[in-house]
Amino acid sequence: MTATRTRRRALGDLLIQSLVIAAFLLAWEMTARARVINPFLLPALSDVLMRIGKDLGSGIAIVDLSLTLYRALSGFAIAAAIGIPLGILMARWSLVRWFFDPLISAGFPMPKIAFLPIFVLWFGLFDTSKIIMVAFSSIFPVVSAAYAGTQGVDKWPLWSARALGAKERELLWEVILPLALPQILTGLQIALPVALITTVVTEMLMSGKGIGGTMMNAGRFADSVGVFAGIVEIAVVGILVIRGVEALRRRLLVWHAETRADA
């Protein structure tokens, strides 16, 4: 297919997608307006949007959003700072691998949120315990990806570099890491939404401020508009974060075949 035709097809799909979503939103608004369902259970979209606008204006939403993002990104940063080196070490040192491999693979399917009460016991009721919870949840995909990425590096570039006189430390930074980067980034891309979700859930479980806490409060006070406002905010933040990360990945991997394949 020619390039223009592919672009036209993509645009056509986008149009249909937008139409369907618009229709869905319209249906939501109409059903709520017509009082078909109890407005308590399904508040009108317009009311929800107005609430979001109001909260943004009064600054409440900004506070909540910044708090949630702060916690999520801190936890994520810790997970990355510990997880990436750990994964790399696992790939290079068999003792490290032997010790951590079962812990990581056993930890993956576990509902890590179950450990929250332990973190609260150890670190108190404020931000620290939340951030540690987030880090704990997010670290698994990071370690796994860093391990796989470093492990899977082709030996040919390594051997060439060695033959050209590179020392072990140079080898690590200049050959292995760049080659493992795509997979490491994938791990980070998976970990970021995990960090966000974990933050929101943790906030719900522990109340206080932040999107999760505010939503939970709204729920307790039967403020369904507030609850739905929270959902919309989370959805929007989620999409923005994911798209942002994708763009960042393309920028960082400009040299890689996968980016050039799209161009």
Added chain:
Amino acid sequence: MATLFRYLPILVVLALWEAATRYGLVSKLMVPDLASVGAAFWQLLTSGELVFNAGRSLGRAFIGLAAATAFGIVAGLLMATIRPVRLLVNPLVQAFYPMPKSALIPVVMVWFGLGDLSKIVLIFLGCILPVVVSTYNGARGVDHVLVWSAASLGASRRAILTEVVLPAAMPEIFNGMRTALAFSFILMVSSEFILAKDGIGYLIATLGDGGAYAAMFACILTVAGVGFGADRLFGLLIRRTLRWREP
């Protein structure tokens, strides 16, 4: 034997834990020693409290997961084969996929209160998307020569869907189900921390509030272990069912 060696580090961790508490490296209040945790576990087990609550939790999770799997596979297959369905449903799936389903906890609380239904609905909603997406992708990815071969052997459209597309998509569907399984545990625990009157999450929260930390640890480790075990069991199930793949 090899499996034992593989999981040895976990024993090492347990040994370190025991050493840390015994030699006063950490306060026994914060980190109950292994013995107390073990004793509390035994107590909970024999009193029936653990089994009762775990049973309620797993029961709800199972219902939600089973419903999500059934609806998800059907929806995924319909999306893959009928164009209007795909055009209608796909954008909605794409829009809702990145949204964390845990965010729906307050919503189901508003809709269904604190009873069983709210948790079942939550798990259903959280688990249905991975199944739909993986079924859709699996069905779309079926090699068309398989479909054509079946057609030329006399299969009707319906037969092709159930006898060729579905089995061919099973590996991918199983992956989606495995993800859904993990989600169900997460949603089960988190929803029970907040909106429950029974269940293992509720038990953990109650024990924590009451200061019975050893028992709390015991429950947390139990649920983590069950989550791990469920995943491994499912993995075994997948391997047995798909033994036609690689000899």
Added chain:
Amino acid sequence: MEPTVGIDVRNVSHAYGARNGRGVVALQGINLSIRPNEFHALLGPSGCGKSTLLYLIGGFVPVQTGTIATARGRVSAPSPERGIVFQNFALFPWKTVRENVLYGLEKLKLDREERERRAREFIELVHLTGFEDAYPSQLSGGMQQRTAIARTLAVDPEVLLMDEPFGALDAQTRRVMQEELRAIWQRKQKTVVFVTHDVHEAVFLAERISIMSARPGRIEHVIDVGFDRNAGEEVMKTREFVELSEHIWDLVRQQAIAATRGAL
């Protein structure tokens, strides 16, 4: 056994892409008459549409312009009257050899004994007795292709369509399969349409060869191959065979060159 049918292709054109036909023209003005029981090869460079023509005859792709008909009527959908064998075998990987062969038989509403008997018969025909309970992933390429052939033949189609069936096999296996296919065709009455890009294979197996051009796909020459139906593989060494092969190879080469030139 009923006499089998021929295939009548009249003025068939086919284009991919835009619905109003402004896409890539795969086939143009194809006219072909295949006699009942004939072994007919479609030969040509890649991109000449030979596979497309095969799929149209099979009813897997709807005909856009022109008609394709057999004695049973126009072709509009796949049917057990026209069986197909693909290059990548297209076996159901979750079914054993026996289950694969039984698949079409189950659709024929025969009783259990008859189904099992026929499955056994065709598995034996392709020399796979003993492997009935193996999965495709446990079989070699040649064995998988035999299973595919058994599966297709089991429903007794009148027409057998083959899309470069031996292309994925190594040279030795390919030779063996060609001979076996010849033997099967001699025993069973079938019209065969065989797509290939291998000249020797076409000359060995076929009674008539359509040489196709590419971009757009057209039938440029139809050659009669006169070799004895019962000839074994030694015929490949005879002078007539070699000369005919070279002649046909020249024709095909011309089409391939013309196609590349057209693409530049």
